Amino acid sequence: MKAIVYTGANDVSFREVSKPDLKKNYSLIKTSHVGICGTDLNIFAGTHPRAKSPLIMGHEFSGTIASEHPTIGVGEKVTVNPLLSCGKCHPCNTGNPHVCEDLKLVGIDSDGGMAEYVAVPNHCIVPLPKEVSLKTGALVEPISVAVHAIRQGGYQVGDRAVVFGAGTIGLCVALTLRHYGASQVTVIETNDDRLKMAEELGFHTLNPIKNDIQREVRALTSNLGADIVFDCAGHPSVLDLVTDIVKVKGTIVIVAAYKKPAEFQLLQGMFKELTVRFVRVYTPTDVDIAMQILVNNLDFEQLITHVFPPEKAKEGFDLLVTPSEAIKVLYQFDHVGVENNESII
The missing domain is CATH 3.40.50.720 (NAD(P)-binding Rossmann-like Domain)
Structure with missing residues (x-):
């Protein structure tokens, strides 16, 4: 499969990689859209303390189920809650896994959504409402951050x-x-x-x-x-x-x-x-609220200023590390090979 791979400070490449193997209690997602966020830019700069190359980044993404899942059918639209909590520490055992003492994330501590396929723990996969497109579904994660900040504030x-x-x-x-x-x-x-x-x-x-x-x-x-x-x-x-x-x-x-x-x-x-x-990241309730906001509010889609084909991997990152009009930059993986860097929808 094709993927965008972080290979070292200030360098990413679009290359062929092996399709992920499925571990127990994991499912495969066929990626549609994936966003670049501030954490990805820290990884790109080589300053993130945990992310190590080679790494497939991306924790803001949408797609469709591509393998058997306990409750979601193949082909259904999904996004992910990318938080990987240990389930053993005091925060996890008191209902606060989002501040787990050993919190990890898909796309940072394991390969993420900047690829044609990504393997994700079943409990992290969240069905998208039918009214939410795959494009806007990639915004669920940053909206969840906002919801959490407002609720906790x-x-x-x-x-x-x-x-x-x-x-x-x-x-x-x-x-x-x-x-x-x-x-x-x-x-x-x-x-x-x-x-x-x-x-x-x-x-x-x-x-x-x-x-x-x-x-x-x-x-x-x-x-x-x-x-x-x-x-x-x-x-x-x-x-x-x-x-x-x-x-x-x-x-x-x-x-x-x-x-x-x-x-x-x-x-x-x-x-x-x-x-x-x-405040830090979000809870599952925040993710649910974020999806319902997307159902009823079309303004968020305006934040998506650029949609690149993944072949232009470096251009997407370069755009965000220099002053520009860019807000949210996405890669669209279900249209690999399309050349329009403004919108390929």
Whole structure:
């Protein structure tokens, strides 16, 4: 079969590899669409601590069942919950396998969806609703991240929210907040192309290079500050702003993964009695909610800015590691050989 293989820092290749063998309690998925996410970019850069070459990346993907499964028929549309929990540690035994002490992921610790076929544990395979296309089905995983952040953050209907970062996760958070009745969602981003996307989706936008963020947010919130702020950017400069723009007794949700220690205004947090929540990945319930959101909300598909044939493996990654208008880049494996790099649907 054909696959996109990570072969070393800043290098991927499209090549022939062996079709995966099926272990007990695993099923085979024929991949349709698979996305590049921030973790894949870390792997591509050679900085991920666990991912080792050669590796088939990809944990955001959709496809169809291609072998016998206990409850899902061959040919049915599916996506995956790619979390691989140990089932033995304290978090796993207390109903929190998403924060397993030895958490692993399909596409990082085992071969993933950037291939014509992928073998996945049966319990990780999730049927897609009939209303959700295979293309948009590849978005279930990032939307699940957004759902988890919002649920764990204690968001309440009608809250005024600020989202830092207009990448895939930030825009998924913004769209999910609006879906669930946020009275106001402001997206803050320095990349003008991404800000344009947020504006086209109907959000109020601010650029910290051009705007006084504290003054603008106070003006938008009757001088109170935002009820809840989501950091989906993961840049130290964001932490200088979040405590300024959130209201007294407000909530800050750290969604992005910080690779290095960063300063945080602890005294301001104390004076305002702020709540700071850290979130990681998602639960099975979050995945179910994400799929239902996709059934009822067509806006998410606009986040897919590019669909490449896998033959153009390197182009997809290069596009995302340089400033561009790209948000979510997918590879489409069920049309191997098609050359249009904008849309092959």
